[in-house]
Each structure stands twice: as structure tokens, then as C-alpha cells.
Ligand SMILES: CC(C)=CCC/C(C)=C/CC/C(C)=C/CC/C(C)=C/COP(=O)(O)OP(=O)(O)O
Ligand SMILES: O=P(O)(O)OC[C@@H](O)CO
């Protein structure tokens with residue numbers, strides 16, 4: 001048992017900040033995994049997330065197995081759909097898209113997922129997932145057919161996150177979307193964090209060390225970065241342990 005959620009909570013209590021590298025099974029070549037993960041291992045990353053908005057069947061499991069050959073970091077599924085579930089990972093963010101009003105992404109996919117989760121050893125971590133408007137349409141918006149919350153609707157963002165906590169969700173994830181033009185702004189992070197007692201994940205469009213530091217300072221407990229590493233692996237050099 002890996003106790004991934006418990007370890008996140010312990011880090012938050014000690015004010016130790018966490019960083020997840022997001023690997024998209026659609027974009028990562030299996031032959032590149034070894035060298036990519038060796039860079040992850042030498043960096044301040046604490047978690048590896050695996051997922052995409054739109055991934056073909058089977059790709060996720062093969063990728064997770066390859067990643068696990070090269071690291072002891074926890075591998076957490078961050079699935080856009082049920083077909084991305086594999087029990088070869090350590091945990092799954094059981095996302096409910098609470099910024100939207102599509103029943104399939106609030107509860108429907110979850111019911112479908114149970115037959116796969118029932119017999120697996122995956123640690124299931126209930127996560128309230130909020131898509132925030134970032135200046136361009138995101139894959140999540142397209143796939144889920146939902147509208148993100150406008151950036152200036154601060155109270156609605158805060159109330160949605162808090163509603164997730166009150167429903168018993170274990171984590172809240174503020175998502176600007178992969179490759180977002182505007183990452184979640186620090187003042188939004190800090191408003192949400194002030195209201196929450198549970199850990200806060202922030203991702204989408206974060207590309208620089210300064211943006212990472214500002215997001216941590218505002219109250220992000222765990223930051224997720226995918227595109228910046230996909231585009232330029234030298235970014236890892238700025239994030240050495
Ligand atoms: C309950 C299960 C198992 C599945 C549904 C889970 C839900 C509700 C997901 C929310 C909506 C969604 C499509 C999320 C995708 C999350 C994700 C992996 C984003 C990262 O992918 P991108 O990087 O945006 O994808 P591209 O790079 O393909 O654009
Ligand atoms: O790819 P980037 O823009 O880093 O976004 C990471 C993640 O939050 C997307 O779901």
C-alpha cells in the first residue's frame with residue numbers, strides 16, 4: 001500500500017511543495033521513456049501523472065509499465081476516460097469535473113469505472129476538478145463538452161472548490177488546460193486556498209520556474225506540468241534537486 005494521499009497530506013502539513021510531471025501516453029514515445037525519466041529522477045519532481053484527454057486503449061498500461069522500470073516515484077493516473085485505467089499504476093485521481101454540468105463527467109464515467117476499480121489495487125483519490133477559462137479552448141472543454149468557469153468569476157470558483165470539499169472530495173485541482181495561454185493566476189490560487197482544508201493541485205500553462213514559485217507562494221500544494229517538459233526537456237535542468 002503506497003498511501004499516496006496520506007503522503008500528500010503529510011507534505012502539506014510540513015509545507016513541503018510537490019511537483020508532478022504529466023506524461024501523455026499519446027505523445028511520449030516508449031523509446032524515449034528511459035532518458036526522460038532519468039531527468040525526472042534528478043529533478044525536484046515528486047510524482048508522475050499519466051493521462052491525456054484522448055488516449056487509445058492499451059497505451060496507458062504499456063507506458064506505465066515502462067515508466068515503472070526506471071523510477072520509484074509514485075505513478076498516478078490522471079485519466080480523461082475509463083479506458084485509461086490500469087492497475088499497473090499506484091493510484092488514480094478519480095476526477096469529477098465539478099466546474100461543468102455534464103452528468104457523464106460528474107458521475108457517469110465513474111459508475112463505468114467501478115468494474116475496473118473493484119478488483120484493482122489502485123489507490124482511488126476522489127478529486128474535484130475545475131476547468132478555468134485560459135484564453136483558448138482546451139482539450140478538456142472539447143472532450144467533456146462543458147464550459148470552463150470564467151477567470152473573473154472568483155466567488156464562483158471558490159464556492160465550486162469548497163462544494164467539492166464539502167462533498168467529501170480529497171483534493172481540489174484547478175486546471176487552466178494543457179498548454180494554456182494563461183496559467184491559473186496567483187490571486188485565484190490564494191482565494192481558493194484560503195477557503196480549503198484539503199490539498200490544492202494547480203496545473204495548465206505553467207512554463208517557468210518563476211511561475212512555479214509564484215503558484216506555490218499563492219498556496220498551490222502540488223503543481224502539474226506537462227507541455228513545458230514535452231516541448232523542452234532542458235527545463236528539467238532548472239529544476240534539479
Ligand atoms: C472517472 C474516470 C475514470 C474518467 C473520467 C474522468 C473525468 C471526469 C475527467 C474530466 C475531464 C477530462 C477529459 C480530463 C482530462 C484530464 C487530462 C488528462 C488532461 C491532460 O490532457 P491534455 O494534456 O489536456 O490533453 P492533450 O495533450 O491531449 O490536449
Ligand atoms: O501541459 P500543461 O500546460 O503543463 O498542463 C498540465 C495539466 O494541468 C494539463 O492537464
Ligand SMILES: [Mg+2]
Pocket residue numbers: 024178179226227
Ligand atoms: Mg497535454
